[in-house]
Amino acid sequence: MSLFSKFLVLLLLLAAAAGGAYVRAGSAVGPTIAVNGPEQYVGRTAILDFSVEAPEGELTSIEAVLAQGETVIPLFVLADPGAATIEQETAERIRIAREFDRDTLPGVREGAAELIVTSVRPVLYGLREASSTVTHPVELRFTPPRLTVLSTQHYVNHGGAEMVVYRVAPTDVESGVAVDGRFYRGFPADGAGVTGADDSMRVAFFALQHDQELTAPMRVTARDPAGNTAGADFDHRVFPKNFRRSRINVGDDFIQRVVPAIAEQSSDARALLAGVPEGDLVARYVAINGGLRQANADYLMTLAENTEPRILWQGPFRQLGNSQVESGFADHRTYLHDGEEIDQQVHLGFDLAATANVPILASNHGVVIHADFLGIYGNCVVIDHGMGLQSLYAHLSSIGVAVGDAVEQDQEVGRSGMTGLAGGDHLHFTMLLHGRAVTPVEWWDGHWIEDRIGRKLAMASAR
Numbered sequence: 001m002s003l004f005s006k007f008l009v010l011l012l013l014l015a016a017a018a019g020g021a022y023v024r025a026g027s028a029v030g031p032t033i034a035v036n037g038p039e040q041y042v043g044r045t046a047i048l049d050f051s052v053e054a055p056e057g058e059l060t061s062i063e064a065v066l067a068q069g070e071t072v073i074p075l076f077v078l079a080d081p082g083a084a085t086i087e088q089e090t091a092e093r094i095r096i097a098r099e100f101d102r103d104t105l106p107g108v109r110e111g112a113a114e115l116i117v118t119s120v121r122p123v124l125y126g127l128r129e130a131s132s133t134v135t136h137p138v139e140l141r142f143t144p145p146r147l148t149v150l151s152t153q154h155y156v157n158h159g160g161a162e163m164v165v166y167r168v169a170p171t172d173v174e175s176g177v178a179v180d181g182r183f184y185r186g187f188p189a190d191g192a193g194v195t196g197a198d199d200s201m202r203v204a205f206f207a208l209q210h211d212q213e214l215t216a217p218m219r220v221t222a223r224d225p226a227g228n229t230a231g232a233d234f235d236h237r238v239f240p241k242n243f244r245r246s247r248i249n250v251g252d253d254f255i256q257r258v259v260p261a262i263a264e265q266s267s268d269a270r271a272l273l274a275g276v277p278e279g280d281l282v283a284r285y286v287a288i289n290g291g292l293r294q295a296n297a298d299y300l301m302t303l304a305e306n307t308e309p310r311i312l313w314q315g316p317f318r319q320l321g322n323s324q325v326e327s328g329f330a331d332h333r334t335y336l337h338d339g340e341e342i343d344q345q346v347h348l349g350f351d352l353a354a355t356a357n358v359p360i361l362a363s364n365h366g367v368v369i370h371a372d373f374l375g376i377y378g379n380c381v382v383i384d385h386g387m388g389l390q391s392l393y394a395h396l397s398s399i400g401v402a403v404g405d406a407v408e409q410d411q412e413v414g415r416s417g418m419t420g421l422a423g424g425d426h427l428h429f430t431m432l433l434h435g436r437a438v439t440p441v442e443w444w445d446g447h448w449i450e451d452r453i454g455r456k457l458a459m460a461s462a463r
Contacts, residue, residue, distance in 0.1 A: 030132030043226030191310030304435035348437035349430030378420025
């Protein structure tokens with residue numbers, strides 16, 4: 001074979017290889033697209049959030065649109081990103097976010113729609129392209145929820161609770177009462193015993209906590225899955241309360257007794273004490289008195305999510321029999337060591353003392369949601385009474401119930417003691433509303449329960 005023939009064959013082979021590569025490039029995989037949000041609904045405002053990944057990060061184009069029938073609205077174009085943010089997450093992946101609202105969506109209506117994201121990357125040195133398209137179904141919801149307050153005469157004691165009855169539509173929205181940013185979820189009214197309640201009627205217990213201003217705004221609020229919101233004012237009157245102040249001396253013997261005992265049973269305590277010198281008794285006590293107190297409060301907020309959506313309690317709650325009040329609700333305590341101030345905390349409960357190792361009885365009907373050691377509270381029982389209301393029994397020497405137990409009023413749940421951050425044998429008792437402490441005094445008062453709760457429920461049943 002001549003040299004020319006060999007050269008021709010080589011050219012033919014190269015051409016065939018190039019042709020094969022060109023053909024194969026046509027079936028190359030396009031960029032990987034992931035739509036992060038909106039997950040399902042698009043409201044009056046929404047954020048388009050998606051990621052695009054390609055080998056070596058090479059991209060020719062990206063386009064995102066909202067489509068409904070024949071209406072197609074551009075939301076993002078890589079060549080002109082506008083107000084969108086583009087984040088380089090890795091060498092091969094970028095993340096794009098762009099806020100849009102109802103005004104930027106002309107011609108669409110409430111109902112089903114699609115987010116369509118298309119991306120193209122170069123292949124074979126830019127001679128060909130590979131594309132990918134992801135279609136993400138969404139539902140457009142632009143109408144905000146509707147709220148109507150039904151109950152009247154809402155009287156709120158500082159540090160205390162109240163209840164409101166209202167209607168909300170549609171019924172799949174989250175609703176409740178917001179008190180200066182603190183949210184109290186509402187529940188279907190039939191769970192509160194309202195006869196004839198339709199699906200739109202709700203009941204919400206709420207509180208004005210001890211550390212909130214008397215002028216704190218209170219509103220019934222609602223938010224649908226698309227993020228549309230609504231609010232409704234309701235008549236209310238706030239009554240101020242005086243909270244006591246006290247000074248407590250903390251001695252070395254007390255610190256050496258309670259801190260190691262708490263740390264032995266609490267991983268949160270051990271974490272807080274890590275790095276605090278063993279000999280610095282004051283620093284170790286403050287870490288427990290403040291840091292662990294906050295960790296326990298956070299846990300109680302989370303625990304409250306396990307509440308039953310119906311009222312489990314009946315009538316007034318009962319105070320520990322023949323007990324003497326040693327400390328009241330929301331007492332502001334200043335702690336002293338050798339005459340020097342070392343800490344300040346608020347005591348959110350009642351300290352009730354009778355005799356040592358006295359039986360501790362459930363203050364009302366409910367279900368046990370915590371029965372274990374709990375930091376500063378020592379051996380502790382928490383009973384859920386439904387619709388966000390719980391009672392807490394602390395410093396017990398022993399626990400006589402388990403999580404999941406249904407308990408009756410006056411059923412023994414444990415014995416009094418001095419576990420946790422306790423100076424002597426007593427019961428620390430408090431009421432919690434969605435995990436936030438409220439004064440128990442109201443719940444011990446049958447007249448208060450009838451006026452603030454029973455009256456409103458009866459009026460709602462009569463509608």
